[in-house]
Amino acid sequence: MAEFLMVIIGGLKIGAIYALAAIGLIVIHKATKTVNFAHGGLVMLGAFAAYLIVVELNWPYWLAYVLIPILIGIVATLLEITILRPLRRADLFIVIVATIFLGIALSETFRLAQNTEMLAVPAAIKGPPMMLELGEDLIIITREQIWVCLGALTVGVIGLLIFRYAPAGRSMRAMAANVRGAQLCGYSVNRVYAIAWFVGGALAGLAGVFAAPSHGVSPELAISVITAAFVAAVIGGFDSLLGAIIGGLLLGLAETLSAAYVSSAMKSAVSFLLLFVVLLWRPEGLFPEAKGRDV
Template sequence: MTHFLDLTLTGVTDGAVYAAVALALVLIWRSTRVVNFAQGGMAMATTFVAWDLVHHGHSYWLAALAAIGVGLVLGAAAERLLIRPVERAAPLNAVIVALGLLVLLQAGAGMIWGGQLRSYPSAFGIKGFKPFGHQLLFSPDDLFMVASVAAVMLLLVLLFRFTPLGLRMRAAAFAPEVSRLLGIRVGRLLTLGWALAAAVGAVAGILIAPTTFVGPSQFDPILVSGFTAAVIGGLDSPVGAVAGGITLGCALSYVAGYVSTDIGAFAAFAVLITVLMLRPNGLFAGHAERRV
């Protein structure tokens, strides 16, 4: 029973990170109908900035804020300079541009910070809680990870559901031409969507860095998990992205704990295929039209 509890807690913690990456992908998918394959690279770049600050003796929190700020700018710049020119072209063009950005970021990070892996500090202790004498595989830092992702999701839901700005972002995403007629500055909102996504990605990067270490191509597997989580959640829903992340995290944790630790990637794809066969639009999709 303790084993099951440990696996669940580990699953929720891992899932929180997948959820954060999935949230970033969902934000961009909602606004521009592009799957941002550069998301892992963007999170890597912002995390390297944070690492640089920590490495030079600045506090964890200052580094985290800097990473989020750099994420906002990087996301906005990527949309304005790279995605905007291919906005009206075939969807594949944007995918290729995103892949190009990924290569560019990885090469740039390699040139600036080198290819070796760097360790990154965790925000809180990583020694597990010990309630009633039971040692749990759940530390204050794990709690911080889950809470951070929950807070990010809550903010996004509040933004989209309950503010005029969020309403405009949704309107612009669903019907850009009509929105323009209504006076909505669609272009700005797309830029904002990318900026927010990259900032959420930056949060994900900082949260995962203590476990994976920081390196130019270190976040590539996270993108695969995040993408799987986003698809499970239906690609369109922030709540779905988080639920998808937690589902995936727990599934992979049970597989690792009860079957074998060697088949994690296999299990991730098995989950993805099962969900796509049973609910092709994901568990949380409200509608069916798709452009890709």
């Protein structure tokens, strides 16, 4: 029993980071209809920035949580302005290809700049793990696990609130529902897209800060994150922020449970099987956003 609970807790922590990465992916997709395959690269940049701030510059940890979202948000906005804006009229298919190669370009740039296998970043919250007694067994929960789970949830809820209530969120929702209509209502496509990329990039940066201690900073982070975030997003219905959070947690649980009770070599296969099953069985995701009545 204790072991099972520890598997669950471990899975939730991994899932929380997936969820964080997926939220940013969805914000961008919702407002701009672009699936940003370079999102993993942005998460990696966020983690790298955390390394610079915490390890190289030795600044207080909280600064990483404040500065990095802004920084990566700006980077994402620049990508949208310089590369994706000129492609706005291009085939969606071409845009996807462009973001795939953009993502690889980001991780290659990092690899060339930092010729190392992996950079380690210390945990944000230190201290001995907490022990809970359950009959004769011990359940061990680390402070980092709690921090990451709570952090991801908080960020998810904030994202949800922004999207629903803030003016920037309203403009993105309008754009998501009907581009032409939103333009008629006075929203500028360029501005809304830039905002969406900023918010999506900021979330990616934040996901990077949360992921850095448990994943380390390496070029491979980009690919592993984008795959997991995508699976989480598909499970959640690709347009639902709440769905992405649940999707991320489900994915983390499924991976860890199958590794624990089926075979440890099965881990990555499980996420792909999950994606496949959801796409075939419920392409609209397990938690589809109620579609508007736009005809």
